[in-house]
Amino acid sequence: MTILVEMSNIAKSFGGTAALKGVSLALAGGSVHALMGENGAGKSTLMKILAGVHQPDGGTISRDGRAVSFGNPADALDAGISTVFQELSLLPNLSIAENMFLGREPTTRLGRVDYARMNEEARRALAELGLSLDPGTLVSELSIAERQFVEIAHGIKADASVFILDEPTAALNAADVEILNRHIRRLKGEGKAVVYISHRMDEIFAICDTVTVLKDGALVGTRPLSEMTPATLIAMMVGRELAALFPPRGAEAGEEVLALSGLRVTERSKPLSLSLRRGEIVALAGLEGQGQQKILRALVGQYAPVAGQATVKGKPFALPASAASGVRAMQARGVGFVPEDRKEDGLFLGLSIAHNISAALYSMRSELSIAGSYQRLIADVMQRLQVKAAGPGAPAGTLSGGNQQKVLLGRYLAAEMDVLLIEEPTRGVDIGAKAEIYRLLREFADRGGAILVLSRETVELIGLCDRILVVHGDTIVAEMPAAAATEHNILDAALSA
């Protein structure tokens, strides 16, 4: 087998966090190479570097033995590397054919785009995938699955010899997946190299030859799949020690403070229910993007589910909640929402710590009331949280990530919420601050609060929480006590659903 592409010692950081630490990958012609790893392991980053979307900070890429560097996606395409990206990236105002040929449209002698040829070739490529769509249809008129197929058709019809398929099957049903697999086998038979990223074990074992596992941006290993079983593969993906960062779990949980019943996240997903009691921290776990965030956000109107009912402290109300006032309404009921992106959605970076902490207090007053001073309360909260800053007047933007996160949590602690809905409690936070944040959250629960939390870091959820709800396909597929949970059986529960 000839090696078509070799990536060696690739390193890449975003801001201060290292996404890839010296990862190497060799792609051989005539083989399908699976790239596996947990969320945030660096799979997509590695593939985006190969596709020219990101540029590596270190390491080399060689194509057919020659060193190359891709400054942009066009360079990678010119080198015969074609990508089907995970997120839908088609342009809605262009037709199917235009999308499929965009960037390398055939032209007539007069320099016009050769629509006749483009539509004809697009029609043939779609027919091969079993679709009878008019290539002149605008993509904005297509369903999600049809768009995914157009994306695949775009990626695999290219005149390329290396194909990257980043979760191509997320929007497809089993019959569609079989059509796709047939095409992947054809590419393999033609001596092309294929990289396949998917979270579905059965697909990996059905069509891949080799697997490379990444973890936390580092290479775990590359093995022939014939030597692997699903169990050994999962073990390779997990295998991390639980750090002794976590405070002891709480005692008995109290009365129910928040419940969800009959929540249907999308038209196709099964209804789900959950209940949250005082004194407990409950996790929404699972693979990234399986609906954890939608469930949490449905409660505060930041995502509109199909149907459902929420109950807070015995008072029921119907979902979807209002997008404009949902967060405020929940806050009035004693439920605080801590968004994932504290810089964009959570904090006012230009305002002082004091302003950021008191924001929730002020928002609960009536519009025209005289604003009182919360100086004592703010000083108290800052002391309790051990925020390291020059003083309450320091702008939030000047703080470190960990201290910013504490200020954000402080806002809801000051407002004496009963329930906190937290996305990514420790994203971009160093290890010491993580432990402090876990302690703060546990104290909050011990005083009778309840927390519903989601995180990309499964280890964090296991260590921090009392109960774990595994989410897959926009519904809850399993529940387990966190004390008995492992990354392995959470992944297992999600993947076998």
Add this chain to the structure above:
Amino acid sequence: MKADTLRLLSTKGSRQGMWLLPLLIALGLAIWLSVQTQQFLNAGNLLNLVAQGMPLIITAIGQMFVILIGGLDLSVGSVISFTTAVLALDGPGIVLIPGVFVLAALIGLCNGVIITRFNVHPIIATLSMQYVLLGITRVLRPVSGGTVPDVVIASVSGSFLGVPLPVFWGIATIAVAWKLLYGSRFGLHLFAIGGGVASGTEDAAHNFGIRDRRNIVLAYVICSCFAALAGVFLAGRIVSGDPNVGLLFELDAITAVAIGGTQLSGGVGSLHGTVVGALVMALLANGMNLANVSPFIQTMIKGAILLLVVSLQSRKKMGL
């Protein structure tokens, strides 16, 4: 109206935007004006209409290229004034005429580079350019005056085979724009870039391997060059340089583009729509002139039309 007719009028399934409705409005206006006033249909007035409308048609077509990529160029009015001032510098036409286009291309290049490389919002970048050019123009020519090369004057006032020359200007402009927008990969790439911007994924076109920055800069260069062309036309009409002749032209042009169904968010629009939009504006101006409406009131009405048309567009998405 029948459902079929409604479908034709809607923008569903096409990225041309709503252009049939303004066409009907233009026809309606023309019929109404010819019934209302005897003067409208006379040959002198029709020639006047074409000659008055031509700079707007040319400028609006240029503006459309920029709006299609989700940008905006507020400097076109200043480019027009600047062009007339340069043409009135009393030099040989063989130098001045190519000169104004080279200068316009440089202005567009500046706009585009400032927007793409220094990441300045198009409105701010081109508004600043508007100021800078206004200053330079007033240094060159504080009040209107001077004479422009004879060939410029001749090119807008004569006729060929009995057809007034402004008509040829219109045909040539539309032909060039048609080739750029529909007869090249460049045109398709502009739609792609605009579609990405309008749907909130600005990198989408880039990820397809399109040289997006280069195309954006080119769109601003084209916009400036069309404005310079309109400036040459106007200079020929007024036979002198005038630092105020382009005043508020950018707003007229944007209004014309918006009336023609091009979405200000980018990615949706058409050349024919823009021509129709400019025609509606020209007919309105002509009609109001015939009815002796004060120019101040006309400005007010134009502002209200821009607001109306833009609020009719769905601001958020493609509107497809």
